[in-house]
Amino acid sequence: MTEFLQQLVNGITWGSVYALIALGYTMVYGILRLINFAHGDVYMLGAFFGYFTARFIGAANNPNPMKAIIVLLSAMIACGLVGIVIERFAYKPVRRSSRLSALITAIGVSLLLENGGILLFGADPKFFPQIIRAREFNLIHGVTISNQQLIILAVSLILMFALRFIVLHTRTGKAMQAVSYNPTAAALMGISVDRIITFTFMLGSMLAAAAGVLVALQNPKIEPLMGIMPGLKAFVAAVLGGIGNIPGAVVGGLVMGIAEVLVVGYISPTYRDAIAFVLLIVILLVRPAGILGRNVAEKV
């Protein structure tokens, strides 16, 4: 039982990271109907921006929360800018073409970020400095949680609530909902669709960057190809919860994180990468719209 609870704690932590990445996928999909394959690589960039900032301000020498926050924020801002640039120069020109060519462009961007990363940062892994000293807390008899896990959980929760606030209660957020519901009608109502799309990419990229820094806290080994698998799995998480649906991405991410940790703990670590896709196929066959998604009837 203790072991199970411990796995659950780890799973929820890991799942909240997937949820942060999945949010970016789901928002972009909701607005553009585009699977943004480059999203996992933005997460990788987030970890690297965090790494360079941490080295620059010397966050590892004398760790304090202020420096950690600076590292997190600068990574988020840098990735937000990267998101805007990607959207402006790669996705905007193909927005009117077929969805398949948009998808190939996304794949091209993903390859560009990975190989650009190898070129700039080198292919060998880097070690993220310890900007927060690790400490373990005892929850209930034997179940422990590290302060890094607590930080991951807290930061993800704060960011999710911030996102919820932005989407539900600000004018821009309402415009985002409108564009995702019907871009043409939104444009007719005076919403600048282009600006909303750029803003969505920025938000999604910032969340991915935060996820990158948070993961690097716990697994300090970072390398340019680290984004591929988490990216794919976060995307699966978004589909699991119902793609285009923001609460769905969080639910999907958590389900995925817990399932993965349980497979590693009770079956075999080598099947870790398969569980995500098995879950996906089962969900799609049983409930194609995802856990929280609504079935949309096809109109002729």
Added chain:
Amino acid sequence: MKRLIVAAVTLGALAGLDLLLPRFLNPYFMRILMLCGISIVLAVSLNLINGFTGQFSIGHAGFMAIGAYSSAMFSMHIGVGWVSALEALGAPQGLAQAAALVVALLLGGLAAAVAGYFVGLPSLRLRGDYLAIVTLGFGEIIRVIITNVDAVGAARGLPGIPQWANFFWVAAAVIAVVGVSLRIANSSHGRALFAIRDDEVAAEALGVDTTRYKVLAFVIGSFFAGIAGGLFAHYNAYLHPNSFTFLKSIEIIAMVVLGGLGSISGSILAAVFLTVLPEALRSAQELRMVIYSLMIIVLMITRPGGLMGSREIDVRRWFGRRARPA
């Protein structure tokens, strides 16, 4: 009669080229040529699913892996025995190997086709992106399974596959897949596939058995992917699960989309282009993959319909004969 002569001449020419080419080309160019051929088979077979039928499959490497591993297992455990038995009966070595290779390739193709049937089935319920994700998941699951099954070498890879595939067989596979695709495109079956791509609901209303044709496209496409995998296995003599990652599937899709969805000649051109390009850029070392990815982005922005759109290059026109109206 005329067809038989054409076929005989083609086979003869291929056999001649098979003997001549290694003398004129150095092994490196020979290898690129072979890989181009395998890429063409992969791209054209995926074009049947994605381009002709409009089903969105991004797990083609999975079918290739199934074909590669099953044909390799056959050759290593049974095929080798057949070859020595045939040789003992007095058959020349080349012929004996060819016989075993054909059986191995067909088996690989069949195994992939069976998998294609089971992946094609959900396409009855799922459309567009969802189908894409299922095929992606399928490809990844296949890879994870291969990585975990010790009998096929698991993560160590599978060495010691007999190196039977030569230029002749790769070229023959290319001709077969292109021929079959052209035949399909110009038949009523092809029209049915195009109708599904253009508007599934309208096609169904016109009496096209959409279920059957969608699954058929998957089965034929994955059959040829399996053959390509088998050729790859018997050419490379070594298989590793990392050759069949998501990136491989992406590479094949890039070929189909760059060439133009539905255009067979486009797929061929793009397959050659995307296979040669990374090699041609080899001198640029680390920059080469950056240039490769930039080119994909730029091509998609400037020519979103692919190099060829949905048009075809008609070779017959170059020889002064008028092409049959399509």
